[in-house]
Amino acid sequence: MFEVLFRNVADKIDLTEEEKQLCKSFFAPKKLRKRQYLLQEGDVCKYVAFVEKGMLRSYTIDDKGSEHIMQFAFEGWWIADNYSFLTGEPATYTIDALEDSELLLLSKQAEDQLLEKIPKFEKYFRLLLQNNVIATQRRLMSSHSQTAEERYQQLIDSCETIPQRVPQHMIASFLGITPETLSRIRKQMTAKN
Amino acid sequence: MFEVLFRNVADKIDLTEEEKQLCKSFFAPKKLRKRQYLLQEGDVCKYVAFVEKGMLRSYTIDDKGSEHIMQFAFEGWWIADNYSFLTGEPATYTIDALEDSELLLLSKQAEDQLLEKIPKFEKYFRLLLQNNVIATQRRLMSSHSQTAEERYQQLIDSCETIPQRVPQHMIASFLGITPETLSRIRKQMTAKN
DNA sequence: CTTTTTTCTTGACATAGGTCAATGACGACG
DNA sequence: CGTCGTCATTGACCTATGTCAAGAAAAAAG
Numbered sequence: 264m265f266e267v268l269f270r271n272v273a274d275k276i277d278l279t280e281e282e283k284q285l286c287k288s289f290f291a292p293k294k295l296r297k298r299q300y301l302l303q304e305g306d307v308c309k310y311v312a313f314v315e316k317g318m319l320r321s322y323t324i325d326d327k328g329s330e331h332i333m334q335f336a337f338e339g340w341w342i343a344d345n346y347s348f349l350t351g352e353p354a355t356y357t358i359d360a361l362e363d364s365e366l367l368l369l370s371k372q373a374e375d376q377l378l379e380k381i382p383k384f385e386k387y388f389r390l391l392l393q394n395n396v397i398a399t400q401r402r403l404m405s406s407h408s409q410t411a412e413e414r415y416q417q418l419i420d421s422c423e424t425i426p427q428r429v430p431q432h433m434i435a436s437f438l439g440i441t442p443e444t445l446s447r448i449r450k451q452m453t454a455k456n
Numbered sequence: 457m458f459e460v461l462f463r464n465v466a467d468k469i470d471l472t473e474e475e476k477q478l479c480k481s482f483f484a485p486k487k488l489r490k491r492q493y494l495l496q497e498g499d500v501c502k503y504v505a506f507v508e509k510g511m512l513r514s515y516t517i518d519d520k521g522s523e524h525i526m527q528f529a530f531e532g533w534w535i536a537d538n539y540s541f542l543t544g545e546p547a548t549y550t551i552d553a554l555e556d557s558e559l560l561l562l563s564k565q566a567e568d569q570l571l572e573k574i575p576k577f578e579k580y581f582r583l584l585l586q587n588n589v590i591a592t593q594r595r596l597m598s599s600h601s602q603t604a605e606e607r608y609q610q611l612i613d614s615c616e617t618i619p620q621r622v623p624q625h626m627i628a629s630f631l632g633i634t635p636e637t638l639s640r641i642r643k644q645m646t647a648k649n
Numbered sequence: 650c651t652t653t654t655t656t657c658t659t660g661a662c663a664t665a666g667g668t669c670a671a672t673g674a675c676g677a678c679g
Numbered sequence: 680c681g682t683c684g685t686c687a688t689t690g691a692c693c694t695a696t697g698t699c700a701a702g703a704a705a706a707a708a709g
Contacts, residue, residue, distance in 0.1 A: 345590050378579075396589055408524050409518075432686070439599065439600035636658080636698080
């Protein structure tokens with residue numbers, strides 16, 4: 264526990280040994296079995312979760328009942344319903360585990376204290392958020408300017424392991440297309456090469 | 457100058473009078489005429505800009521030469537090519553003024569100093585970024601789950617003044633549809649009521 | 650005002666991707 | 680090792696939105 268987190272933190276800020284020890288006290292470890300929920304739509308998101316092991320996803324369900332995956336969170340990623348966490352409003356996202364997972368949970372309180380005791384974390388979270396904005400904006404622009412095939416190609420280029428760890432229909436959902444369409448795209452793509 | 461900025465900052469953090477004075481020194485005021493560029497694709501984004509007056513937009517141009525608007529920035533909003541600003545890589549976005557505008561520019565250096573001298577600003581920027589993530593994620597999920605008509609309706613509901621200040625084809629571009637489609641959608645919508 | 654440029658509308662047609670339904674392929678589990 | 684649920688594939692057809700081209704209308708420029 265905490266190895267992945269500290270490696271991740273070290274990329275952005277430097278922590279002393281004491282700070283690391285202190286830091287640990289703010290997190291609550293939690294294990295999740297595959298298919299278990301971390302957060303259900305309508306509940307308040309009380310934690311941001313850091314993934315030490317395994318993987319989760321967050322998704323919304325629209326009026327017609329279809330799922331739309333917002334995020335996959337692999338080892339070393341954070342996941343939460345940011346809006347619900349920030350405001351205390353009911354969550355619009357559902358979060359569940361795609362594999363057996365080990366998490367570090369940070370409550371709002373704990374986050375406040377962490378930031379107060381180790382202000383460097385302000386910078387850490389700021390940088391995280393910055394990268395998140397950049398990535399989400401890119402995804403949006405891709406949605407507006409590229410075909411489904413192009414987006415799929417880019418996704419697997421940028422993360423080769425995804426097809427091995429995530430069922431195809433979830434990749435489709437992440438890309439904003441139907442499983443049928445993704446299946447056809449893949450067929451075409453293999454035909455090409 | 458600075459009225460809009462300080463009002464905006466005050467929503468998120470409290471500044472003393474001295475801090476405000478100090479703060480001012482980090483910003484460079486700049487006026488932009490309508491249609492003038494703040495940033496061109498390929499140049500490095502050296503500033504984040506706060507809009508005191510007027511409005512800007514940021515957009516990308518795809519391989520086929522079509523524009524895709526990422527953001528409109530009205531009074532009280534920030535705008536930049538975050539990735540380019542963060543990394544010093546050439547910008548993928550272009551930013552220009554849709555109206556005569558007054559800006560406050562913050563360079564990377566100035567930002568670093570601002571954060572160092574008035575650490576409260578870490579929190580301010582963190583909250584800004586958080587809202588930005590939330591909004592961009594919503595837009596992405598809308599793109600994946602809603603029709604063009606629904607997205608247009610929501611946009612004008614959430615910002616009634618937009619159609620008055622922004623040409624229709626730019627709203628279309630922001631929504632990720634063609635001007636023709638938006639024109640047809642509007643026709644249908646007036647037919648309904 | 651008149652001219653020019655930009656923006657918006659409309660029609661005819663094309664196409665990417667969605668929908669529905671059936672079938673096959675697997676892996677998990679009793 | 681059979682059965683059940685999940686996942687992927689495929690076909691036939693449908694629909695939202697894109698493309699191209701031509702005008703009309705509005706706004707900016709002279």
